[in-house]
Amino acid sequence: MLSALGIAFLVVGLVVSIALHEVGHMVPAKRFGVKVSEYFVGFGPTLWSRKRGETEYGIKAFPLGGYVRLVGMVPPGSAVKPLRVRGWMRDLIEDARSASEAEIGEDDARAFYHLAWWRKVIVMAGGPVVNLLIAIFLFTVVLSGMGVPMQTLTVSDTVPCVPATASSQCTAADPASPASIAGLQAGDTFVSIDGQAFTKWSDLTVYVAARPGVPLNVVVDRAGTDVTLKLTPASIQRAVAGDPNATETVGFMGVYSAQKRERLPIGSGVSLTGQYTVQTFGVVAHLPQQLWHVARASVGLEQRSSSSVMGLVGIGRAAGDVASSNVAGITWVDKLQEELLLLAGLNLALFVFNALPLVPLDGGHIASAIWQAIKIGWARSRNAPRPAPVDVARMMPVAYGVFGILILMSLVLVFADIVAPVRVA
Numbered sequence: 098m099l100s101a102l103g104i105a106f107l108v109v110g111l112v113v114s115i116a117l118h119e120v121g122h123m124v125p126a127k128r129f130g131v132k133v134s135e136y137f138v139g140f141g142p143t144l145w146s147r148k149r150g151e152t153e154y155g156i157k158a159f160p161l162g163g164y165v166r167l168v169g170m171v172p173p174g175s176a177v178k179p180l181r182v183r184g185w186m187r188d189l190i191e192d193a194r195s196a197s198e199a200e201i202g203e204d205d206a207r208a209f210y211h212l213a214w215w216r217k218v219i220v221m222a223g224g225p226v227v228n229l230l231i232a233i234f235l236f237t238v239v240l241s242g243m244g245v246p247m248q249t250l251t252v253s254d255t256v257p258c259v260p261a262t263a264s265s266q267c268t269a270a271d272p273a274s275p276a277s278i279a280g281l282q283a284g285d286t287f288v289s290i291d292g293q294a295f296t297k298w299s300d301l302t303v304y305v306a307a308r309p310g311v312p313l314n315v316v317v318d319r320a321g322t323d324v325t326l327k328l329t330p331a332s333i334q335r336a337v338a339g340d341p342n343a344t345e346t347v348g349f350m351g352v353y354s355a356q357k358r359e360r361l362p363i364g365s366g367v368s369l370t371g372q373y374t375v376q377t378f379g380v381v382a383h384l385p386q387q388l389w390h391v392a393r394a395s396v397g398l399e400q401r402s403s404s405s406v407m408g409l410v411g412i413g414r415a416a417g418d419v420a421s422s423n424v425a426g427i428t429w430v431d432k433l434q435e436e437l438l439l440l441a442g443l444n445l446a447l448f449v450f451n452a453l454p455l456v457p458l459d460g461g462h463i464a465s466a467i468w469q470a471i472k473i474g475w476a477r478s479r480n481a482p483r484p485a486p487v488d489v490a491r492m493m494p495v496a497y498g499v500f501g502i503l504i505l506m507s508l509v510l511v512f513a514d515i516v517a518p519v520r521v522a
Contacts, residue, residue: 103420121227169208237366274351408510
């Protein structure tokens with residue numbers, strides 16, 4: 098039941114995000130006078146629609162996308178240079194042009210292709226920018242509105258032993274932990290170590306980790322009274338940060354830090370969005386390599402990485418895993434935050450993906466508008482006549498190729514997410 102609720106939450110959030118994405122295209126288009134004939138959320142058979150003014154608004158059966166129909170995105174043949182290509186490529190281009198000309202009809206003055214290049218950029222960037230703003234909003238809600246769990250200097254519990262490695266469990270043969278020997282108790286709050294006071298748990302653990310086998314004078318606040326304890330950190334092996342194949346010897350106390358939810362500064366959502374945007378562009382840049390490993394994992398040739406790229410099925414499964422988690426100490430607030438972070442990440446992925454300069458993505462239309470600006474500037478510099486509009490129809494063979502690649506990628510991810518899923522702990 099909880100898993101289904103988690104998936105439903107993500108699906109509804111994604112549908113709303115897509116709907117707002119299309120609003121980001123529609124509103125500036127209408128403001129600039131472009132005729133918008135349709136606004137639909139989803140694909141497939143129409144479940145509901147209503148016409149208001151000149152625009153038909155509706156919902157379709159499969160909520161996996163959406164679209165707004167801007168009249169005249171493909172300029173008519175009379176406005177562009179004649180085609181020189183032949184064969185199937187010419188057929189694709191002419192079919193797209195014919196459909197656009199039929200749609201323009203008597204509304205040529207309100208066709209999209211007449212817009213100034215900068216207005217085209219605003220219209221086409223409106224959708225991805227909305228997704229970016231949604232991501233910033235959700236990250237801000239999580240970090241600054243709800244707050245995030247932060248480790249404190251108070252002990253929530255102690256580890257009874259010194260495990261063989263930092264990631265292994267205690268066994269009967271393992272020696273008692275330094276915390277147990279020293280008498281640390283749940284509820285104790287660290288005041289100082291060797292006379293040095295700490296304000297952050299991370300600073301305290303760094304100090305202890307650097308002193309394996311060195312006796313420490315530890316002062317803790319226990320129910321309002323300072324108690325001095327002698328603690329000698331044990332030596333334990335852990336992976337080196339940034340190099341999981343290397344290990345280092347560090348000091349180990351054997352305590353768990355109590356957590357306290359704290360609200361971060363209001364700009365934290367923007368900062369996190371910037372960090373994740375850079376990371377997402379990196380993922381997209383290595384997408385072919387990622388998909389190769391996903392495909393191998395789906396047929397059992399290797400293990401699926403926990404950081405593997407996922408499709409909608411995998412993301413839905415992750416949302417269900419988060420909602421149904423029964424790990425001790427995990428509250429409904431923690432689960433809601435994880436769901437919101439997943440949704441924010443999806444919106445960020447929509448922003449980055451649509452920004453790619455490939456037709457039929459929004460970035461492809463933005464690139465064509467910028468190319469139009471370059472052509473106009475070059476013509477002005479030579480006092481030449483104003484050039485014809487960029488003929489988007491000529492990109493239809495590329496658009497079909499990109500669309501085919503996207504379908505293939507989606508199928509690979511769906512199959513892998515079913516047979517070799519990435520599990521969220």
